[in-house]
Amino acid sequence: MSRFPEEFDDCEGIVAPDGSYDEEAVAALELDDEEFCELYESMVQARALEERGLALQRRGEFHFWMECRGLEAAHVGPAAALADRDWMNTEWRQYGAQIQRGRPLVDILLFWLRGYETWESDEIDEMDAYERRLPHIVAVGTQVPQTVGLLWGRALQGHDEVGLVGVGDGGASKGDVHAGMNFAGVFDVPVVFLVLNNQWAISTPVDGQTAAETYASRAPGYGFDGVLVDGNDVLATYRETRRAVERARAGEPTLVEALTYRRGAHSSSDDDTRYRSEEDVERWRERDPIDRYERFLVDRDLWDEGYAESVRERAERRAREAAEEALAIRGEGSPEELFDELFANPPAYVDEQREELLALVEEHGEGAFRW
Amino acid sequence: MAADGLTLVEAVAEAMHDEMSEDESVVVLGEDVGRSGGVFRATEGLYDAFGPDRVIDTPLTETGIAGAAIGLAASGLRPVAEIQFSGFTYAALEQLYTRAARMHARSRGQFPCRMVLRAPFGGGVRAPDLHGESMEAIFVHHPGFKVVVPSTPRDAKGLLIAAIRDPDPVVFLEPKKVYRSFREAVPEGPYELPIGEAAVRREGEDVSVFTWGAMTRPTLAAADELEGEVDVEVVDLRTLSPMDRGAIVDSFRKTGRAVVVHEAPRTGGLAGEITALIQEEALYYQEAPIARVTGWDTVYPLYDLEDFQLPNATRVREAIRDVVSV
Numbered sequence: 290m291s292r293f294p295e296e297f298d299d300c301e302g303i304v305a306p307d308g309s310y311d312e313e314a315v316a317a318l319e320l321d322d323e324e325f326c327e328l329y330e331s332m333v334q335a336r337a338l339e340e341r342g343l344a345l346q347r348r349g350e351f352h353f354w355m356e357c358r359g360l361e362a363a364h365v366g367p368a369a370a371l372a373d374r375d376w377m378n379t380e381w382r383q384y385g386a387q388i389q390r391g392r393p394l395v396d397i398l399l400f401w402l403r404g405y406e407t408w409e410s411d412e413i414d415e416m417d418a419y420e421r422r423l424p425h426i427v428a429v430g431t432q433v434p435q436t437v438g439l440l441w442g443r444a445l446q447g448h449d450e451v452g453l454v455g456v457g458d459g460g461a462s463k464g465d466v467h468a469g470m471n472f473a474g475v476f477d478v479p480v481v482f483l484v485l486n487n488q489w490a491i492s493t494p495v496d497g498q499t500a501a502e503t504y505a506s507r508a509p510g511y512g513f514d515g516v517l518v519d520g521n522d523v524l525a526t527y528r529e530t531r532r533a534v535e536r537a538r539a540g541e542p543t544l545v546e547a548l549t550y551r552r553g554a555h556s557s558s559d560d561d562t563r564y565r566s567e568e569d570v571e572r573w574r575e576r577d578p579i580d581r582y583e584r585f586l587v588d589r590d591l592w593d594e595g596y597a598e599s600v601r602e603r604a605e606r607r608a609r610e611a612a613e614e615a616l617a618i619r620g621e622g623s624p625e626e627l628f629d630e631l632f633a634n635p636p637a638y639v640d641e642q643r644e645e646l647l648a649l650v651e652e653h654g655e656g657a658f659r660w
Numbered sequence: 661m662a663a664d665g666l667t668l669v670e671a672v673a674e675a676m677h678d679e680m681s682e683d684e685s686v687v688v689l690g691e692d693v694g695r696s697g698g699v700f701r702a703t704e705g706l707y708d709a710f711g712p713d714r715v716i717d718t719p720l721t722e723t724g725i726a727g728a729a730i731g732l733a734a735s736g737l738r739p740v741a742e743i744q745f746s747g748f749t750y751a752a753l754e755q756l757y758t759r760a761a762r763m764h765a766r767s768r769g770q771f772p773c774r775m776v777l778r779a780p781f782g783g784g785v786r787a788p789d790l791h792g793e794s795m796e797a798i799f800v801h802h803p804g805f806k807v808v809v810p811s812t813p814r815d816a817k818g819l820l821i822a823a824i825r826d827p828d829p830v831v832f833l834e835p836k837k838v839y840r841s842f843r844e845a846v847p848e849g850p851y852e853l854p855i856g857e858a859a860v861r862r863e864g865e866d867v868s869v870f871t872w873g874a875m876t877r878p879t880l881a882a883a884d885e886l887e888g889e890v891d892v893e894v895v896d897l898r899t900l901s902p903m904d905r906g907a908i909v910d911s912f913r914k915t916g917r918a919v920v921v922h923e924a925p926r927t928g929g930l931a932g933e934i935t936a937l938i939q940e941e942a943l944y945y946q947e948a949p950i951a952r953v954t955g956w957d958t959v960y961p962l963y964d965l966e967d968f969q970l971p972n973a974t975r976v977r978e979a980i981r982d983v984v985s986v
Contacts (some may be wrong), residue, residue, distance in 0.1 A: 405768070406767060407768045423731075431755060434728050435730045438730060439730035439731035468723050472724050604766065612900055637856075
């Protein structure tokens with residue numbers, strides 16, 4: 290059973306599923322045409338990356354892919370609301386958010402291929418916007434107290450930076466999320482909590498995660514505000530997050546709940562037909578965030594078939610090239626990398642074990658280790 | 661420094677004080693660490709000296725304390741987080757295992773997890789449930805941590821300062837049974853003792869006893885009792901990860917006999933690791949089976965039965981006698 294934003298009287302929205310929109314609200318966003326188009330292109334890019342990831346998984350070149358179809362507006366809009374100096378700790382499936390922040394696609398793909406991430410800049414103060422993040426860790430919800438600690442620490446050191454941390458409806462059941470929100474409320478930490486309510490935690494529906502009507506309603510319990518936003522409306526997710534970012538800059542956290550729906554499976558290993566109906570998925574397909582936004586852009590004279598075609602082609606080409614590059618880099622891994630960067634100040638046993646492995650590889654060849 | 665030296669817990673407080681004076685990026689956080697000075701007074705005086713932005717009383721949540729400390733470390737600060745009793749660290753393990761221990765590896769060095777997690781550790785103080793746990797093995801087993809267990813005031817101060825300066829996450833377990841049992845001269849001002857080096861507390865030729873933390877005291881007492889009968893060498897490991905394997909092997913090669921003493925439960929405990937190390941590195945020097953004197957594999961008992969759980973000098977003495985009689 291799906292929940293829909295229109296069931297909630299106070300759900301924030303700007304563009305309706307049929308593409309009609311509130312002129313005044315749009316004007317108040319103060320976005321120029323280029324910025325409107327950028328949101329669109331990020332969403333299309335996220336979908337193209339997903340299609341490429343899934344195709345490669347089916348061909349056996351990627352072992353795994355987390356799916357994000359239908360969630361693009363909930364990912365892209367909030368990321369667009371951050372200043373370059375701000376931080377964004379996402380969950381692994383928030384590709385659109387990473388793309389909107391300017392993260393190279395190859396970098397996103399490499400996380401799935403080798404498990405670790407790399408940064409261009411050595412120093413925090415020199416980091417580009419997309420680098421201002423902590424590494425993805427698969428344990429859901431654990432990023433929440435850390436984001437609070439990170440922004441708390443940055444504030445203690447005199448930096449005017451805000452953090453956005455995303456967590457899903459499943460992850461929001463974790464004690465860590467409570468601990469992090471509670472800390473933020475107590476210490477006035479400049480963090481925006483984005484609960485991405487996509488209504489499914491693998492096979493468990495949202496009413497199996499919480500008996501509350503909304504996640505936004507949790508916020509007053511932490512001493513700050515919560516807002517429920519139509520997660521398939523990219524302008525609404527942008528606006529509500531921007532408002533939350535402004536409040537965070539003044540030392541007031543906010544919980545933003547984006548109500549949306551994961552139309553894809555949880556991951557490439559998940560068979561969602563076992564636990565939900567095609568009808569439900571179809572009802573949300575009619576609310577697709579990209580289709581809806583296209584109708585808005587048409588009305589603004591920013592969209593036509595030619596433009597859409599060129600955006601899609603470019604997105605597909607980038608996704609293909611990034612995948613090729615990522616697969617090539619993956620193949621360069623050597624066994625000694627196992628021990629790289631385990632510690633900043635490595636004890637001797639790390640070198641000893643590395644030598645032990647390398648001696649075996651030297652003797653038997655890498656092929657003897659492949660299984 | 662007081663004329664008659666410091667207790668171990670006073671040395672811990674002095675280490676944090678001295679290092680916070682030295683480096684303004686060091687912050688202390690935990691439950692009751694501020695105004696109260698900590699339930700064991702391990703943070704006494706810090707709040708008055710450094711104020712609420714550097715000595716932070718947190719909400720009661722170990723996963724929050726650990727998680728926030730990881731984030732504070734990523735932000736460029738050097739947090740020293742206190743978990744009030746090591747048994748409460750269970751609540752923080754997901755943060756510690758899934759984040760702290762792999763932050764450096766998963767970010768390829770971009771975000772070292774420069775934090776210390778301090779916790780009063782072990783039993784013997786007639787405390788309630790979950791206040792007597794010895795959890796060193798679970799941290800030693802998990803890649804990515806350094807694990808330190810001092811047994812004397814001088815070591816506690818020097819090792820804690822080294823832990824704060826270390827760029828990796830350090831679990832610093834303080835043997836609360838000996839927090840106030842004795843005093844020792846402790847150098848003034850900050851100094852480091854190297855993480856990864858054992859200390860030979862007593863030299864001997866007949867048998868090596870390997871131990872750490874609070875167990876060092878009954879082990880030395882047992883060695884004293886056997887004076888004239890058995891010449892006992894006592895090696896205090898001080899650091900459990902990295903473990904000073906050279907010191908263990910050297911001592912064993914000299915004596916050919918070993919007893920390992922720890923208060924943690926026996927099965928899967930570090931005595932097994934030390935025994936395996938000796939098998940790998942010094943089998944042909946071995947004169948007798950290696951004995952383990954450990955806590956039993958039980959849920960840690962309360963007051964009345966605690967004495968039977970913890971190894972004491974009698975058990976250590978008898979184990980030594982058994983090993984040298986072979």
